[in-house]
Amino acid sequence: MSAVTDRTEAGAGAAATAGAPVMTRRLRVILLLLLGAQFMLAADFSILNVALPDIGKGLGFSLGNLQWVTTAFSLAAAGFTLLFGRVADLFGRRRLFLIGMALLTAASLVGGVAESPGILLAGRVAQGLATAMVTPAALSLLTTSFPEGPLRDRALGLNGAMLSAGFITGAVLGGVLTDLLSWRWAFFINLPVGVTVLVLAMTVLKESRAERTAKLDVPGAVTVSAGLLALVYGITAAQSDGWGSVGTLLPLLLGIALLVAFYVIELRAAEPLASVRVLKRRTVRWGNLGGLITFTMGSGVTFLMTLYLQKVLGFSPLVTGLSFGLLGVAAFVGGALAPRLIGRFGGPKALVGGLLVQGAASFLLAGIGGGSKSWLILVLAGTAVSGFGHISAVVSYMVTGTSGLPDGEQGLATGLTTLTQLVGLTLGIPVLSSIVTARTTALQATHSAADSVLAGVRLALLVNGGVLLVGALAIALFFARGTARRSATA
Template identity: 40%
Template sequence: MSTTQTEPDSETGVDPRRWLALVVIAVAQLMVVLDASIVNIALPSAQEALGITDANRQWVITAYALAFGGLLLLGGRIADFIGRKRAFVIGLVGFGVASAVGGLAQNQGELFGARGLQGAFAALMAPAALSLITVTFSEPKERAKAFGVYGGISGGGAALGLILGGVLTEYASWRWTLLVNTPIAIATAAAAVVLVRESRAEGKPRYDIPGVVTSTLGLGALVYGFTKANESGWSAASTISLLAAAVVLLAAFVVIERKTAEPLLPPRVFTERNRAGAFLVSLLLGLALFGMFLFLVYYMQGTLHYSAVKSGLAFLPFSVGVIVGAGIASTVLPRFGPRPLMVGGTAMAAVGMLLFTQITVDGAYLSTVLPAQIVMSVGMGLAFVALSSTALVGVEEHDAGVASALVNTTQQVGGSLGTALLNTIAATATASYLSAQAGKAAEGLVHGYTVAFNWGLGALVLASVLSAVLVTKQRPAPEVEGEETAFEHAEELALI
């Protein structure tokens, strides 16, 4: 057996090292998800150390999210053609180097640039990771378990990043929230060379550069437009110009994808009913989840006066809840199919968000925040596993990387839009409250948070409705003697 490529077992036709490969893929995915949130708690320390202005500090977060979300589709296509294992290893090494540059940054420009590079390499690594799962695990029950691991990491990793960010910032340095990635990324890349099997799409590689430019710039203009609305107001010329540019660019992207021979986002990937439902639900979950993290951090540190470590640890129940929900989903998904899990999971998440709207200035963690976290996190875990599986089942192998990228893209785009849009909504609500009731700053801030939570609640209710309407009841047929044809057909639906 080669030391650099795992061959399928001659009798079973499956990769004998597939579970070890899953560990490698899981570690890489955890780093990608962590870095979307780990610097949140470290941001005040980084801002003070590098002299970053209040106006520019947002770019520590958005530089990563925009590069990641904007380049994921291209990353998925590159992974399809150059080889998913190769793209995975390149992404890991590049991510580790970019993390080191950010951790050693001496000014804000270096830090912003490093965060953008992290996002770009994550955009290559993440879709390769997910598509490697789809081609490594061909048996439906095993694939469901693998998606359970992936779903737990995708949902719980953001909360875990807040915990690690608090611990590293308080007991080491904000720089270690970035530097910690470097040795892990290099070691994971070395393990991937040995344990992960290569796969790639057939055909001559062609890349849709006009699609890349219009989609990336369009998403960037949209997120930045929401950010400018917070700074200058919705009626400001800069805000209107950015939002108008976003509409034009994204409309151009749609036209390009419909007409080009090798589209960045093939319409056939998005037009299948179940898959479209999964992508829309993923977008809405990202919006609600990122917004919840943002305002809950402010609430715990600003209103409840928690330290960085205490506020980070306060998110631990959320991580546990997502893992529990993902474990349940991976067990029951092959039997019941994705629809009950997506509808029930998003409805549970909505109930949790409804509880978050009840926070007050005099509120307590145990009576208000903790119950909301538990309910919302379990629901998120159920939904994440179901939508990840639904988004990829039945897609042609040639498009596996693009479909995988869309799972991550929708979450990141939803998170970026949610952070910018809900922050603007919260700030507007707070300003209106204070203009009517001067001198109640704490109450005004909490009012802004609850208004944002209500918008997040609306997104989750919509996600539940879309899950019920767009996702079918289809599930794998039972594995019973005499029913091989039906079960083999179910396996074909799962293969990519």
């Protein structure tokens, strides 16, 4: 970077010190780079959903095994996010970001040229591992590049908007690419984006890590990664085997046992992977609970509306994907406005408000009916309101869950927020799907297939709204009680 630029940024930094922080040109480039990476990662979550039937036909996946195209990604991403978040703190966030982006680009190429299910699944596992590296590294680079306050809130707001926009764009783009070209382009689209991000990252990102070196907590890393893998596997197995089956209960119980062991290890470790002090912070604890609820129920609404539009109203996958466009626009607006709401009301209150709006949208959508495609209007309105509330809650939980922490713990905090996101995205669909399936099966003998599905979707939407409402009230009550107790002892 030139001396003129350095002097300009030094002057901006002085201005920031004297008054309000200033968004310099270098910070804008960093923000654009990190947002582009997050957009790419979010799109990868949904881009293959519409393409799954074509992938099954092209590579010979059986219907029962087709879910592993998604599950292989989720297992790796959720299982190793917390570990890589800490690795980023200790060994360098920029370094891990670059390694993860290179792996993601290479894995996308492997998936695109795959000629067998095994090769495709290997590519998806590698994409999941890359996501576990890049997401916490990118978030911690963002939170350490921007000072806590309005600038960081604005950056996290745009980051939340990109997450939602990427998820929605992935659903739309997957349908378009599959219809016009081939499912393979759902992988190939990552290649030019990944190379561009890598080149820019090597140019503008500076290395960032914790101030002092520490040993990696290997026992903690093994137990938390294995525990999360078992937990996510059990949740996923419930989709096909049911929640009461041995194939579901055993991994769930194993996952819980390993996570309890992880907590005990962290209490005694000299250099813990996840500091108990950090985990006991109210902002981290309640912020991530809100994040888990909003992501679980948000992914569930998208799934339920996809089921309703295709199975009840008879829309094609492409039209279904396009119908989520308004949701994406509303989510982007929510992400842009969320920092203002946080600045006025604070992160916890903005989080509660976002959850309440998202819950109200679920109750609104429960009023859908069958027999006429004009119900699409209600779907568009309801999903738009849901998207606005969801992304407001997402930004608020990210700000809440990463505030008040030193830079040396930002990788851990962002690893936790990322883990919350991944587990929520994995948990929502199987839980609500089981509700739809149970209700649909109970009515099949006396109702048409479309009416049975409609009843199942309605019930799941009511459960969705109820969970959001209870979660919002719990956070409002217990967070406020903790604040009052702390003020009384001050």
